[in-house]
Amino acid sequence: MTTAAAWGLTFACKTADVRVGEPKIVTIGRIPVGIFQLEDGYAALLNICPHRAGQLCEGPISGTTKRTDKTEFVYVRAGELIRCAWHGWEFDIRSGKCLVDDKLKARTFPVHVDGDEIYLEMARKP
């Protein structure tokens, strides 16, 4: 048993299964999860959108336009956002927060990397 497994973490996939811009969708038990590689590490989101239960992690990874005070298009946060595959709502991949509605948050799972294996904390903290 690996160290991570011994800590009660759940195996998700190999690091080689995920690339920047190319997430891996895994099913753990009956829970679908999207595993993302970002420039500074990994993140995991429930593949069920909190808006209308669409397949959140199967949409495009992208940036967006910065909120500005004048008519201009400033592209920011490239690679940090996921647009839900169904209705296109934008979510921060790391925090799961919806950009247009602070109260709406996709469920995130803390990620641990042990060698070439990615593990998730599936249980909510008490």
Added chain:
Amino acid sequence: MFIVDTDVHNYWSSAEVLLPYLEPYWRDFLVRGEKPGPRGSFPHGHRPWLHPEGFSRHDIRPETEEDNYLIMKEKHLDLYDIDVAILTADEPLEASTLANYHYANALVKAYNDYMIDWWLPKDSRFKGSIIISPTDPHGAAAEIRRLGDHKDIVQVLASHGSQRPYGDPFYHPIYEACAEVGLPFAIHFGGQGGVNHNAVAGGPTSYYWETHALLSQPAMTHVVSMISNGVFEKYPDLYFVVIECGVSWVPSLMWRLDANFKALRKETPWLKMLPSEYCRRNIRFSTQPLEQPQNVRHLWETLEHMDGQNTLLFASDYPHWDFDAPTNLHVPPAWRDKVMGLNALEVYKRIEASAATARIAS
């Protein structure tokens, strides 16, 4: 629960699937003639609003023509246990934007034959729509009479973008043919380019999302026009189905119409009932995209004023970006059986009621 999805888009990967169904002159036109995009694109005058992310759900990625059905089966028909899916095509609705109405007629005729030949036999849950190009009402009427007796065809369908309000007597040959073969006449959001230049009242908007929110505008015009021009006096059994145009605007429009009619009835002496009574009797509205207020009870109260329990038909709009899943439709729980399926049986009489009876009994 018995589910009839009244708006399921049967995509193709290339419009060249129509080639075997086109007569030689029109086949040459589609192969060698000018198109609005690369080979395989469908001839049409495109709307001036471009969706910044594309129209389809991003989890629907067909690679072959067969995938268009297989993915629909897996991700929609089987997943939600849908009993009847009414196919509403996609690009063929845009034939109404072409100036050359002969070409438009040839394209929709080819689509209708392709749909009957390729789509309907694939799945017993499928029912078809005859797509027409209303720019030539007599040509459209001929197409309705050509195919109108097919047992799995349940409606006649045109784009909501048009050159004139649909109640205009110019279009009455279409309704005469619908009445003759016993099919509803439906309109669906689309056809907002080319010769249909009146897509937005007040002038063209700039952005896709604002334009999409105004999709009810032409539908309002058509509903008013169909009532005022006496279409439902001439054809009292005709159902007019408004697909993908929103619903919550209907009550306020009927309040205005009834008030005006009471004062100025003499302008349209052929009408025997209040406008809202024709609406209740002859017009049905598909739910998608159902409005999403913060408090759903505000929506439900509004829908009560249009007798939504009896006038709404469930639609998903699969596989588009503003898709409504059957499991997530916010209508009053007591209405669900009717809105999800039973109301459709009143409108689409060729859907066998026995299927609903069996499902409800199981």
